[in-house]
Amino acid sequence: MxxxxxxxxxxxxxDQNREYVVTRPDTPLPWxxxxxxxxFFGLCTNTAGGYTxxxxxxxxxxxxxxxxxxxxxxxxxxxxVNDGGSVWNPGWKPVKAKTDAYECRHGLGYSVxxxxxxxxxxxxxxxxxxxxxxxxxxxTVKNSSSKAKSVKVFSYQEFCFFEALNxxxxxxxxxxIGEVEVEGGAxxxxxxxxxxxxxxxxxxxxxxxxxxxxSRDAFVGIHEGLHEAKVPFxxxxxxxxxxxxxxxxxxxxxxxxxxxxxxxYTYILAYVDHDLVRFRGEKFTAPFVxxxxxxxxxxxxxSAPGAVDAAFxxxxxxxxxxxxxxxxxxxxxxxxxxxxxxxxxQCMATFNMSRSASMYETGIGRGMGFRDSNQDLxxxxxxxxxxxxxxxxxxxxxxxxxxxxxxxxxxxxKKGNADVGGDFYDDHLWLVLSTVSYIKESGDRSILxxxxxxxxxxxxSNKDKETLLHHLETSIAYTMTKRGPHGLPLIGHADWNDCxxxxxxxxxxxxxxxxxxxxxxxxxxxxxxxxLFLYAARQMTELYKALGRSADAARIDAHRKTMLxxxxxxxxxxxxxxxxxxxxxxxxxxxxxxxxxxxxxxxxWAVLGGAGADGGPFGGRARQALESVHKHLYTKNGVVLQQxxxxxxxxxxxxxxxxxxxxxxxxxxxxxxxxxxxxxxCLLGEGDRALEYYHSICPSTKEAQIDxxxxxxxxxxxxxxxxxxxxxxxxxxxxxxxxxAWTFVVVSQGIFGIQPDFAGLxxxxxxxxxxxGFEVTRKFRGATYHITVTNPxxxxxxxxxxxxxxxxxxxxxxxxxxSGDHAVAVVLG
Ligand code: BGC
Numbered sequence: 001m002x003x004x005x006x007x008x009x010x011x012x013x014x015d016q017n018r019e020y021v022v023t024r025p026d027t028p029l030p031w032x033x034x035x036x037x038x039x040f041f042g043l044c045t046n047t048a049g050g051y052t053x054x055x056x057x058x059x060x061x062x063x064x065x066x067x068x069x070x071x072x073x074x075x076x077x078x079x080x081v082n083d084g085g086s087v088w089n090p091g092w093k094p095v096k097a098k099t100d101a102y103e104c105r106h107g108l109g110y111s112v113x114x115x116x117x118x119x120x121x122x123x124x125x126x127x128x129x130x131x132x133x134x135x136x137x138x139x140t141v142k143n144s145s146s147k148a149k150s151v152k153v154f155s156y157q158e159f160c161f162f163e164a165l166n167x168x169x170x171x172x173x174x175x176x177i178g179e180v181e182v183e184g185g186a187x188x189x190x191x192x193x194x195x196x197x198x199x200x201x202x203x204x205x206x207x208x209x210x211x212x213x214x215s216r217d218a219f220v221g222i223h224e225g226l227h228e229a230k231v232p233f234x235x236x237x238x239x240x241x242x243x244x245x246x247x248x249x250x251x252x253x254x255x256x257x258x259x260x261x262x263x264x265y266t267y268i269l270a271y272v273d274h275d276l277v278r279f280r281g282e283k284f285t286a287p288f289v290x291x292x293x294x295x296x297x298x299x300x301x302x303s304a305p306g307a308v309d310a311a312f313x314x315x316x317x318x319x320x321x322x323x324x325x326x327x328x329x330x331x332x333x334x335x336x337x338x339x340x341x342x343x344x345x346q347c348m349a350t351f352n353m354s355r356s357a358s359m360y361e362t363g364i365g366r367g368m369g370f371r372d373s374n375q376d377l378x379x380x381x382x383x384x385x386x387x388x389x390x391x392x393x394x395x396x397x398x399x400x401x402x403x404x405x406x407x408x409x410x411x412x413x414k415k416g417n418a419d420v421g422g423d424f425y426d427d428h429l430w431l432v433l434s435t436v437s438y439i440k441e442s443g444d445r446s447i448l449x450x451x452x453x454x455x456x457x458x459x460x461s462n463k464d465k466e467t468l469l470h471h472l473e474t475s476i477a478y479t480m481t482k483r484g485p486h487g488l489p490l491i492g493h494a495d496w497n498d499c500x501x502x503x504x505x506x507x508x509x510x511x512x513x514x515x516x517x518x519x520x521x522x523x524x525x526x527x528x529x530x531x532l533f534l535y536a537a538r539q540m541t542e543l544y545k546a547l548g549r550s551a552d553a554a555r556i557d558a559h560r561k562t563m564l565x566x567x568x569x570x571x572x573x574x575x576x577x578x579x580x581x582x583x584x585x586x587x588x589x590x591x592x593x594x595x596x597x598x599x600x601x602x603x604x605w606a607v608l609g610g611a612g613a614d615g616g617p618f619g620g621r622a623r624q625a626l627e628s629v630h631k632h633l634y635t636k637n638g639v640v641l642q643q644x645x646x647x648x649x650x651x652x653x654x655x656x657x658x659x660x661x662x663x664x665x666x667x668x669x670x671x672x673x674x675x676x677x678x679x680x681x682c683l684l685g686e687g688d689r690a691l692e693y694y695h696s697i698c699p700s701t702k703e704a705q706i707d708x709x710x711x712x713x714x715x716x717x718x719x720x721x722x723x724x725x726x727x728x729x730x731x732x733x734x735x736x737x738x739x740x741a742w743t744f745v746v747v748s749q750g751i752f753g754i755q756p757d758f759a760g761l762x763x764x765x766x767x768x769x770x771x772x773g774f775e776v777t778r779k780f781r782g783a784t785y786h787i788t789v790t791n792p793x794x795x796x797x798x799x800x801x802x803x804x805x806x807x808x809x810x811x812x813x814x815x816x817x818x819s820g821d822h823a824v825a826v827v828l829g
Contacts, residue, residue, distance in 0.1 A: 119145025501654025531605025662725025
C-alpha cells in the first residue's frame with residue numbers, strides 16, 4: 001500500500017503505480033474502469049465485466065451488455081478456468097468460486113485482474129493500445145503447486161449485433177441473422193456483413209487453442225446462467241457454429257504446466273472496418289467467406305513475441321505524457337493524488353464518453369451533450385489540445401443559425417439528436433468557455449476562423465460556412481435577445497439544471513420533462529444563465545482585447561454591464577441570489593418560497609460572473625451569497641443543490657420536484673455545481689474554505705466511509721445523497737459527470753492557481769493559510785515550468801514576487817517561454 005492511501009475494506013490507492021487496487025471482488029457497487037483512449041473503448045469492472053464498442057456505444061457495440069441485469073454487473077471479458085474439475089474465474093464472476101487470492105488493479109487505460117486458487121495463478125491484463133481499434137488481454141497462467149497440472153481455460157465474450165438498441169429489442173429479426181466464421185484461433189462475428197455493414201468483430205487467441213464455441217446456447221445452455229455455463233463445467237468445448245440466435249466467442253485453451261511453470265498468451269478483440277482500412281481485395285474472398293486479411297494481420301502482429309508488452313509500454317508512455325503536463329506536490333495527499341492521476345484520468349473519460357456509456361449511462365440513450373462536452377473540455381484541453389480543437393468544431397456544427405443548439409449528438413454521425421432537440425437556453429454559452437480555454441491553453445487563435453456552419457443550413461462548400469467566432473457572437477447575441485419580463489435570460493426547456501423545467505407543466509407520466517411543454521412565447525427566466533452570461537461575456541471581451549479588437553471588446557462588455565445591472569437589481573434576495581422566475585413571473589429560490597428557498601447554481605454563477613464583487617457598487621453580496629451557501633446548503637459530504645427540498649410534485653417546476661427529497665436535483669449533492677462554489681471561494685481568497693469544500697466531495701477522502709459512499713473512491717460521482725435522504729452520503733452515477741473537468745479547474749487553477757491565459761501562464765494560488773508552499777510542474781505551449789510557490793507570511797492569496805530563471809518578472813503572468821525547462825519562484829504575501 002502506498003504511503004498516502006488510507007485504504008478501506010475493499011482496496012487502496014497505489015499512487016506510485018497510478019493504480020487503484022481492489023482487494024475484494026464484492027465491492028459495494030461494481031467499480032469501473034475504462035479501456036481505450038482514441039476511438040475503441042471498453043468498460044471494465046473489477047470483476048472483468050463490461051462491454052466494448054467502436055466510437056459510438058449505441059451504433060457500434062461489439063460485445064453485449066444486458067440491461068437491468070441481476071446482478072448489476074454480469075457479462076464481460078470472462079475466463080473460466082477448469083483445473084481438474086474445479087471451475088473458477090480470475091475475476092470471481094460469474095461462477096463466484098472462492099479463490100485463495102484476488103486482486104484487480106485499475107490503472108490508466110488498463111485493468112489487471114489476478115487470482116490464485118489451488119496453486120494456480122491466472123492474471124489477465126486488459127487494455128487498448130493507443131491508436132488501435134482493438135483490445136488485448138494478456139493472460140499469464142502459472143502453476144505454483146508442486147504437481148503437474150493440465151488446465152483448461154475457456155474464454156467467453158457475447159457478441160452484440162452492433163446497434164445496441166436493436167440488439168436488445170428486436171429479437172424477431174436479430175435471432176435469425178447471427179453469423180460467424182472460425183479460422184484457427186480466430187472467431188469472426190460477421191452478422192449483417194453480407195448486407196449493409198462493412199465491418200466485423202474479431203475475437204482471436206494466440207494460445208494453444210484446442211476447441212471453440214460460437215453459440216451461446218451450446219456454451220451456456222438454454223436454462224442455465226453464466227455461473228453454471230455448460231461447456232466450462234463439462235471441461236470440453238463443443239465446437240458449436242452459431243446459425244442465428246446469439247453468437248458468442250469462446251476458445252478452449254489447454255495448458256499442461258509443470259510445477260513452477262508459467263505461460264503467457266493473448267486474446268485480441270478487434271474491430272475491422274473496410275471503410276477504414278481500405279484493404280487488399282474485396283469484402284468476400286469466396287461466397288459467404290469474408291475477407292480476413294486485416295483480421296489475420298492483427299492476429300499475426302500480436303502473436304509476435306514482445307508485441308503485447310510493447311503495446312502496453314506505449315500505453316504507459318501515452319499516460320506519462322498526458323499527466324506530465326500538470327503535476328503537483330503539495331501538503332495535501334488527496335489533492336496530489338487526485339490532481340496528478342485520477343482527476344485528469346477521469347477528464348479523459350468524460351471527454352471521450354460525454355454522458356454516453358457507464359454503469360449508469362446506458363450507451364443507448366444520450367450521446368454527446370452540447371453543454372456537457374463543452375465543459376468536459378475544460379479539464380482535458382491541457383492534455384491534448386489538438387483533440388480539443390476538433391471537438392469544439394464538431395460541437396459548434398450542431399448549433400442552429402438562430403443560436404440555439406442540439407442538446408445532444410451521436411458521436412458516430414456527429415448529427416444532432418432530433419428527439420431531444422434544442423431550446424435549452426444555456427447550451428450555446430458553454431461554447432464560449434470551451435473555445436476560450438482552448439485558445440488560452442494552446443495560443444492557437446486560428447480556430448476562430450475555422451468554418452463550422454450551422455446544423456440547419458446547407459452549404460455549397462466549406463468556405464461558405466460561418467466561422468467559430470461567428471458562432472460565439474451568435475451565442476452572445478442569442479442570450480441578449482432571448483430575455484424575459486425582468487430582463488433576465490429566458491430558460492427554455494431548462495438551463496444547466498435539466499430538471500428545472502419551468503415551461504413543461506407535465507401531468508402525463510409517459511412524456512419527457514425536458515421536451516414536454518412549449519417554450520415558444522414562454523416567460524420563465526434563469527438567474528443562473530444571467531451569471532453564466534456575465535462570465536462568458538467577460539471571456540469574449542478579454543478575447544477581443546487579446547486580438548486587439550477594442551471596439552468589439554467594448555461592445556461585448558456593454559452587454560455584460562447591462563446584464564450585471566439587471567441581475568443585481570432583480571435577483572438579489574437580501575442574503576443570496578434568487579434562482580429563477582417561473583412562467584407566471586413568480587420568484588424561485590427566495591426566502592419568500594416555502595421550499596427551494598436557496599439554490600446553489602445561481603450563487604456560484606453570480607459570483608463567478610462578477611456580481612456582488614468586493615469594491616463594486618454591490619460589494620459584499622458575493623461573500624454574503626457564499627456564506628448563505630455555507631449556512632443553508634453545506635454538509636460534510638458537499639453542498640446540497642437547494643433547501644428546503646421539495647416535498648411534492650409541482651408541475652410548474654417540473655422534474656426537480658419529481659425526485660424524493662435529498663436525491664438528484666431535489667436537494668441532492670450534485671458534485672458538478674459544488675465546484676462553482678469552490679471557485680467562488682478561491683475568487684474571494686478563502687483558501688481554507690476552498691480546500692475544506694474540495695475535500696467534502698473528493699472521492700479519495702471517501703475511503704474512510706466507503707460502506708456509506710459505495711461508489712469508486714478514485715473518480716467523482718455525479719451525485720451524493722443529501723441530508724434529506726435516508727442514505728445521506730451515498731454516491732451514485734460515477735464517472736460521467738462534469739465534475740471531473742470543473743474539479744480539475746478548481747484544483748489546478750483555483751487552489752494551485754496555475755491559469756493559462758492569452759499572454760502566458762498566470763499564477764494566482766488560493767491556499768490554506770497554514771501551507772508553507774507547494775510545487776507544480778506545468779507544460780505550457782512547449783515549455784516546461786517548474787514552479788515553486790512559497791508562503792512565508794501564511795496568507796491564502798496574493799502574489800508578492802515572481803522570478804523566472806532567476807530574473808524578476810513584473811506581475812504574476814509567466815511569459816510564453818522557449819521549449820525546455822524553466823525555474824519559476826513565486827512568493828506569496
Ligand atoms: C446532465 C447535465 C445537467 C445536469 C444537471 C446531468 O445529468 O448531463 O447536462 O447539467 O445533469 O441537471
